[in-house]
Amino acid sequence: MSFLSIEFGLSFILFFVIYWSLCWSVRLQNVLLLAASYALVASFSLNSLYVLLGYTVLVYLLGLLGERYPGRRFSYLLVLLLVLGCFYLFKYQEFFVGSLQGALASAGFDVSLPVLEVLAPIGLSFYAFHSVSYLVSINRRQMTSATPLDLALYLAFFPSLIAGPVNRAEHMLAQIRPQRLRQVLEPQRALGLIALAVVKLFFCSAWLASEWVDPVFETPGAFSPEQVLLSVYGYSFLIYFNFSGYTNLVTGIALLLGFRLPDNFNAPYAARNLKEFWARWHISLSLFIRDYVYIPLGGNRRGVWRGNLNMLLAMLISGLWHGASVNFIIWGALHGVGLALYKASTYVLPQPMRWPGAGLAARLLTFHYVAFAWIFFRSANLDDAMDMLAGIGSLSLSGLFSATGLLLLACVAYVALYPQLLALLRPLFAASTRLPWQFYPVPLGVFVSLVIFASQSGVPGFIYASF
Secondary structure, eight states: OOTHHHHHHHHHHHHHHHHHHHTTTTHHHHHHHHHHHHHHHHHOHHHHHHHHHHHHHHHOOOOOOOOHSSSOOHHHHHHHHHHHEEEEEEEEHHHHHHHHHHHHHHHTTOOOOOOOOOOTTTTTTHHHHHHHHHHHHHHHHSOOOOOHHHHHHHHGGGGGTOOOOOOOOHHHHHSSSOOSSOOOHHHHHHHOOOOOOOOHIIIHHHHHHHIIIIIHHOGGGOHHHHHHHHHHHHHHHHHHHHHHHHHHHHHHHHHHHHHHHOOOOSSSGGGGSSSHTTTTTSHHHHHHIIIIHHHTTTTTTHHHHHHHHHHHHHHHHHHHHSSSSSSHHHHHHHHHHHHHHHHHHTTTTTTSSSSHHHHHHHHHHHHHHHHHHHHHHHSSSHHHHHHHHHHTTTOOEEEESSSSHHHHHHHHHHHTHHHHHHHHHHHHHHHHSSSOGGSSHHHHHHHHHHHHHHHHOOOOOGGGOOO
């Protein structure tokens, strides 16, 4: 069941009424939340629910073990085996088996290795990350083990189950077992975020996908170089509108239920370098990779070269997490190499650079590097990515004077003026959230209905739900 479907909207209204009719008991609210979360998972697949239930039991047992023997190596090893075992079984088995078979075949050995036919359960990537935060926190003695009900709700909490954000155990469990009764948090802002999500997902993301992106990425050879480049720009905007729109939606839903989710986006295309970009893009995942991959690998504590190697490994893991393909590995490697190059440049160039136009040039360079990496992220395979690059390589100056060329210049101008546009829009959104409550339901309902009516037909999907 999609969060943007009419069925979900009606179900949530009913759930909302029942949920707050139990406002006198946090425990009953938690039971209802858990039941709703499991029902959502089951609506996608009963097997997904069975995997989630089994995974929750294993995490609970590992939490008890970690609490009894905190900080022991075997505790961390069991956590690693659980997470990597599930990822291998459900996400990477076919990729690694195929790669091994290919390597053996090239060496002259024709071997057919068995592959279990299993579908990846919905939300696995995110509740696995949530379990890492929980188990590591216990092993570090930062918290005690949770009750089975609290842990189950922490792993299955439906607003952040399908595509994040990545929650931290201490932050989320404190809201699951609060010291006082819950209340709706910032209702005007919550509804404003949901309305903003509808605009981003139904209008911006869906339109870009159908008009600029999907047709070109499917058959790049059938389009002009300018159209290929426009599709790359379009996807750069599309994935931001899609993912940040989803984050706005679930953040608003969580606020209506009395929960705060972590920030996940902060104007990423205003970044002046890749380090700043990753401090603004998918923030919860970036911090997770930093705290649970990069720093445990050694961070930058063992010199510049080892620090850059750790950063490259962390980004490769981030790429592989997104999907088991060469394209995602290349995407992660591009960001790892880009971060290393930026770090090296800070030893040579003065920081910050103060020459006229330095900030604008840095933002445009960062955006185009990120957009270049998105080609591998979006393309179905490496051959398609090469076709996209070949198309862009055929750009000519005369082509920029076409109608498509003007759209390309408009995209560059949009990126150039992005900070100024944000400076105008953010106060307007903040002011709208301060309006009296009675001004919200009817105008907001009319606005959302108009946006949906004017948008592409069908319910837009969430890109990150597939990861």
